[in-house]
Amino acid sequence: xxxxxxxxxxxxxxxxxxxxxxxxxxxxxxxxxxxxxxxxxxxxxxxxxxxxxxxxxxxxxxxxxxxxxxxxxxxxxxxxxxxxxxxxxxxxxxxxxxxxxxxxxxxxxxxxxxxxxxxxxxxxxxxxxxxxxxxxxxxxxxxxxxxxxxxxxx
Amino acid sequence: xxxxxxxxxxxxxxxxxxxxxxxxxxxxxxxxxxxxxxxxxxxxxxxxxxxxxxxxxxxxxxxxxxxxxxxxxxxxxxxxxxx
Numbered sequence: 001x002x003x004x005x006x007x008x009x010x011x012x013x014x015x016x017x018x019x020x021x022x023x024x025x026x027x028x029x030x031x032x033x034x035x036x037x038x039x040x041x042x043x044x045x046x047x048x049x050x051x052x053x054x055x056x057x058x059x060x061x062x063x064x065x066x067x068x069x070x071x072x073x074x075x076x077x078x079x080x081x082x083x084x085x086x087x088x089x090x091x092x093x094x095x096x097x098x099x100x101x102x103x104x105x106x107x108x109x110x111x112x113x114x115x116x117x118x119x120x121x122x123x124x125x126x127x128x129x130x131x132x133x134x135x136x137x138x139x140x141x142x143x144x145x146x147x148x149x150x151x152x153x154x
Numbered sequence: 155x156x157x158x159x160x161x162x163x164x165x166x167x168x169x170x171x172x173x174x175x176x177x178x179x180x181x182x183x184x185x186x187x188x189x190x191x192x193x194x195x196x197x198x199x200x201x202x203x204x205x206x207x208x209x210x211x212x213x214x215x216x217x218x219x220x221x222x223x224x225x226x227x228x229x230x231x232x233x234x235x236x237x
Contacts, residue, residue, distance in 0.1 A: 009231060030211035031220045032227070061207065068204035115234055117227070138230040142223050 011042035012138065013078075013109040014069075016101045017119040019045065019053035022069055023062035029119070029140060030065075037072040043117075045069055046078045046108045052101025078108045096130040109135055164190070 014033075021029040036043060050066050070077050080086060085107070092110070093103040102123075109116045110131050118124055121139035128135045166174075174190070177183040183192070 010234075012231075025207070025211060027211040027215040028220055028223060030208060031215035031217075032223050034208065034212055035220065035224055036227075064200070064204045065207055067200075068208045071201065071204060072208075115231065136234050138227055138234075140223055141226055142219050143226050144219075144222055 009041060010114045011044045011076075011112065012036070012117040013044045013046065013105055013112070013114050014049060015105045015116050015118040015120075015124070016049045016052045016099075017123075018117055018140065019049045019066065019069070020056045021119060022065050023053040023057040025061070025065060028142070032140060033069070033075075034072065037074045040074055043072065043075040044078050044108060044112070044114065045075055046101075046104040047080060048101045048104035050077070052099070078104075080104065092131070096127045098127055106131065106135060159187075 018029060018033070022033070033043065050069070053066055054063055069075055080089065088111075089100075089104055089107050092098070092107045093100060096103060096106060098106055105116060106127065108114075110133065113133070115136040115138045116124060117138050117140060119140050121137050124135060124137045128137065171186075174183070174186045177189055178186055183189045
C-alpha cells in the first residue's frame, strides 16, 4: 500500500472526534482523509463512532457524509460482530470510562494494535494507559494554528 | 433510463419480497421488477449525493493547510514504535 517505503503502515483507526468533524463538514479533515485514502492508507472506522457522530449532528447531510466515509476505497467499517466483541467492549468501557462510541474505537485499536487518529489527543492521553497495552495516538492538527483558532485545533 | 431491460435472477429476504408484492397488490408499484428498479435508482442517487458532498469538501479546503496537517500526522506516525 505504501508508495515510498517497504513497510506497510498500520491502518489508522478514526475516533469519534474525526467522525464528528466529517458529520460537521469540516473540509480540512475530510480532505486530509481523502488524501490518505488516495495514498492507499487503510482507514478503520469503528461503527459506533459513526453512531456517535450521527447523534451529534442530526441532519440528512451529516448522515450522507458519514455514509460517504464508508465509500472511500481504503476505508473499512469495523463492526461489533458477536458476543465476544460485545463483552470486550463492555470491559473497555469499565476500565477506561470512555463513552461507548470512543470505547469501541479503543477496543478496535487495542485489538488491532493500530494508532488512533484523533482531533483530541489530550482526551486519549488520559486513557492511553488504562488498557494492558498503551494506545498509540496520532493527532490531526495544523501546526501553524494556535489552540482555540477556528477549524482544526485542540 | 434504458428502454432495454436486463433479466436478473436475485434472492431477497422474505420480508422484502413480501413488501414488494404488497406494493404491487395495492397498486403502488406496477411490478416487483419496478420496485427493485426504484430501490436501485434511489441508492444510486444517494451514493452520488454522498460523493458530491465529499468532493465539495475537497474543493473548499485550503490545500496548504491540509498539507501541513498531513505532514504533522506523518511525523507522528513515523515516530510510533514498530508493531
